[in-house]
Amino acid sequence: MSFRKLKNATMGMLVAATALLIIAILVIILWHIFISGAKYLNWDFFTRAPASVGESGGGVVNAIIGTFLITVVAAAIGTPFGMLAGIYVSENRGKRFADIVRLCADALQGVPSIVIGIFGYTFIVARFRSYSAIAASISLAFMFVPTTARVTEEVLNLVPSSLKEAAYALGARPSSVIWNVSIKTAAAGITSGLLTSMARIAGETAPLLFTAFGSRYIEWNMSRPMAALPLQIFIYAGSPYPSLQQQAWSAAFVLVLLILLLQFSARRLISRILRIHT
Amino acid sequence: MNESAYALETRNISAWYGKDQVLFNVSAQIPEKKVTAVMGPSGCGKTTFVRTLNGLHQTNPQARATGTILLHGVDTSTLDIVDVRKRMGMVFQRPNPFPTMTVYENVLAGYYLTGCHLSRQKGDEIVETTLKKVGLWDEAQNKLFKAGTSLSGGQQQRLCIARAIAMEPEVILFDEPTSALDPKATAVIEELLSNLKTEYTILFVTHGLQQAARISDFVGFFMLGELVELGETKRIFVTPQDKRTEDYLSGKYG
Amino acid sequence: MERLSADSRREKVREAAYKTATTVAAVALVATIALFLVQLATASHASWRAFGLRFLWTTEWNPVTEQFGALPMIVGTLVTGFGALAISTPFALGIAIFLADYASKRVTEPFKYLISLLGGLPSVIFGLWGLIVLVPRIGRLEVWFGTLVHSEALVQAGTTGVGLLSSVVLLALMILPFSSSLILESLLLVPTELKEGSLALGATRWDTIQSIELPFVRKSTVGALVLALGRALGETMAVTMVIGNGMRMPRTLFDPANTLASAIANQFLEATSPLYVSALTELALILFVIAIVINIGARVILRRGVQQR
Incomplete structure (x- = not known):
């Protein structure tokens, strides 16, 4: 009896200690990013392209623009495919092929990002003999589609069947029920899912290495190489110059802020649907 | 064209969920502009029966039905199911107004969802007359552009009735529409029926004996997937012809 | 009409x-x-033709002589992946159990948020942190330990700090948020009646965890760990930044090495000959097949875990 109580107390303490240790480490990581990142931030950082080699100063505005463009275009390419596939799975629940589609979406979500990068290189860059931002967007779209498909399916499954039945009973056809009832009811949830997926691909580096490639200049043309924040972090982190390492921290800080902003909006939307449904 | 003197007639309807047969050769005649109640213990197939009438069972891939349904003498299998549904309104167990639509839009939902374009004036007109018919105009007049789900439960259910009759159906199917409502809201809906039956043929599923007796002109009694008997309410309640009906009426089944 | x-x-x-x-x-x-x-x-056709299946088990990876064998990268991938899983699993279980059974809701919510925040951090940021904060510290540890056991090689390795060990530690941290939140989710699904029933019988809290909750979530935990393993095996940027791009077969945990993913990320842009590119692409192919198999396997386990209930 007392052995059991002793064990209970020991294990309880052990569990709590583990949790606290890990949380402490995680807090330290965040602390580094926010402190080191914020320390070196200045106005130039947001407004100027990198200084030429050997000069100090300069910023990463080209990478901010690049990340924005590449992410938005990837989402624009991936959203229709992902949503349509998600609708298919949700509407054909219980059928064998729908299960296979769901399984494939899950499996594709687990494909390492570097594989996506190599695929993008051999599939697009090698074919057109040029690095380009659009190749990066297409590669990222391959990551965006399966996530979007799963989110869409899951959110659509939450739409009460009584609403769909009411629409069918009024004489609506399936496409009308999907669009006017299911999608509209689930709109906040789907948007939230899209934002979360965007947050995810905005931070991806490996798919960009051999597609967008990076650039020192402000670039708006999607058919040319383009800079992106994650790429910039990767390049600067490995550089021997402390000033560039500082820029890596700042770029990391900005990237995290961007991701947090996307996730925060997603959360806000989620809490709004919770309010509607209860 | 099959001959039928009834608004709605079924011949040998059987239905299955997966491998389980839930309806056995149901042949029923539903007279025009009367309230016909469908009663029976829970799980007797009365809801399934109603859902086969407007083909709503087709939205469940597990469900399957055979038999003939005549709507004013016309075999519905020869019609587009969408047109059949437009001619048969339906009201469900729980009020289910569309949460993304206002009260106004909910009344006209049938038109929106089937791609019918109404002029603003025509729309206003339909909303007003329909809401008046269901006795919701006075209460909801000032809430027309608020979410349909902002109304109380009983009001929501009347909104759903309005949504059904806005399409000017011939038949309205009620699937235990008061089971989620309090007695007061139930009474309001029951009163409404006597007005509605002057214009529409009504089929009303209920598990309450008292309710069936109060509201209906005709009543059909279901048990274990069979239609035991169907006839005038007075006759069924006073002199049931089948032993099972008699037992049910005397409270021998739950 | x-x-x-x-x-x-x-x-x-x-x-x-x-x-x-x-x-x-x-x-x-x-x-x-x-x-x-x-x-x-x-x-990767050219590489197939040149090396055939030998590609999988030869150890020489030499761009100059154009001899390519993937075994060092396969070993590097397995060591880092399983190593990270082994280190992080007890901690993941610890956090999950703590949050599910010990912490009050006031504590749980911010912790969960923190964990999801770290789960959403891009790999390259973990890499940056690893390279600038973690690697020098691990290097110092290696030097200290090397002088203690009089190992010249270890002191040598410690001067950079990059290598398998740093990768394993960093990876373990990276998959922790993922595996712990999955385990936490399934722990929260354990019916309260079961827990209360056990407590009412006089079992201690730990007895209940050990004999009721852990068996209940066993299948889904295994599924979660397999998914975490899949992530670790394919993790690219962070590992690329701290593993040291070693081309030879690693002999100790302190050696620089490569995983399949980091070899591609480190070398692809330098690969000039078609055969080199092709060999790197074949690494990607291997990685792709591993990822698909692991993910489908994990989903099947998870689904069984759910159906069991």
Whole structure:
């Protein structure tokens, strides 16, 4: 009896200690990013392209623009495919092929990002003999589609069947029920899912290495190489110059802020649907 | 064209969920502009029966039905199911107004969802007359552009009735529409029926004996997937012809 | 009547378009897997022809002589992946149990948020932190330990700090948020009646965890760990930044090495000869197949875990 109580107390303490240790480490990581990142931030950082080699100063505005463009275009390419596939799975629940589609979406979500990068290189860059931002967007779209498909399916499954039945009973056809009832009811949830997926691909580096490639200049043309924040972090982190390492921290800080902003909006939307449904 | 003197007639309807047969050769005649109640213990197939009438069972891939349904003498299998549904309104167990639509839009939902374009004036007109018919105009007049789900439960259910009759159906199917409502809201809906039956043929599923007796002109009694008997309410309640009906009426089944 | 038929024709077209579009998207999603396989296999054709299956078990990776064998990277991938899983699993279980059974809701919510925040951090940021904060510290540890056991090689390794050990530690941290939140989710699904029943019988809290909760979540925990392993095996940027791009077979945990993913990320842009590119692409192919197999396997385990209930 007392052995059991002793064990209970020991294990309880052990569990709590583990949790606290890990949380402490995680807090330290965040602390580094926010402190080191914020320390070196200045106005130039947001407004100027990198200084030429050997000069100090300069910023990463080209990478901010690049990340924005590449992410938005990837989402624009991936959203229709992902949503349509998600609708298919949700509407054909219980059928064998729908299960296979769901399984494939899950499996594709687990494909390492570097594989996506190599695929993008051999599939697009090698074919057109040029690095380009659009190749990066297409590669990222391959990551965006399966996530979007799963989110869409899951959110659509939450739409009460009584609403769909009411629409069918009024004489609506399936496409009308999907669009006017299911999608509209689930709109906040789907948007939230899209934002979360965007947050995810905005931070991806490996798919960009051999597609967008990076650039020192402000670039708006999607058919040319383009800079992106994650790429910039990767390049600067490995550089021997402390000033560039500082820029890596700042770029990391900005990237995290961007991701947090996307996730925060997603959360806000989620809490709004919770309010509607209860 | 099959001959039928009834608004709605079924011949040998059987239905299955997966491998389980839930309806056995149901042949029923539903007279025009009367309230016909469908009663029976829970799980007797009365809801399934109603859902086969407007083909709503087709939205469940597990469900399957055979038999003939005549709507004013016309075999519905020869019609587009969408047109059949437009001619048969339906009201469900729980009020289910569309949460993304206002009260106004909910009344006209049938038109929106089937791609019918109404002029603003025509729309206003339909909303007003329909809401008046269901006795919701006075209460909801000032809430027309608020979410349909902002109304109380009983009001929501009347909104759903309005949504059904806005399409000017011939038949309205009620699937235990008061089971989620309090007695007061139930009474309001029951009163409404006597007005509605002057214009529409009504089929009303209920598990309450008292309710069936109060509201209906005709009543059909279901048990274990069979239609035991169907006839005038007075006759069924006073002199049931089948032993099972008699037992049910005397409270021998739950 | 004529207008009605025009309307219904338009409706039919719309229905057909909707059916076709969703089906095409669904088929395309499944076909993506085949597309990846075909594309990567074609692009690595030259390497296939030159090395055949030998590619999988020879240890020489030499761009100068154009001899390519993937074994060092396969070993590096397995060591880092399983090493990270082994280190992080007890901690993941610890956090999950703490949050599910010990912490109050006031503590749980911010912790969960913190964990999800770290789970969402890009790999490259973990890499940056690893390279600048973690690696020098591990290096100092290696030097200290090396002088303690009089190992010249270890002191040598410690001067950079990059290598398998740093990768394993960093990876362990990276998969922790993922595996712990999955385990936490399944722990929260344990019915309260079961827990209360056990407590009412006089069992201690730990007894309840050990004999009721852990068996209940066993299958889903295994599924979660397999998924975490899949992530660790394919993790690219962070590992690339701290593993040291070693081309030779690592002999100790302190050696610089490469995983399949980091070899590609480190070397692809320098690869000039077609055979080199092709060999790196074949690494990607191997990685792709591993990832698909692991992910499908994990989903099957998870689904069984759910059906069991």
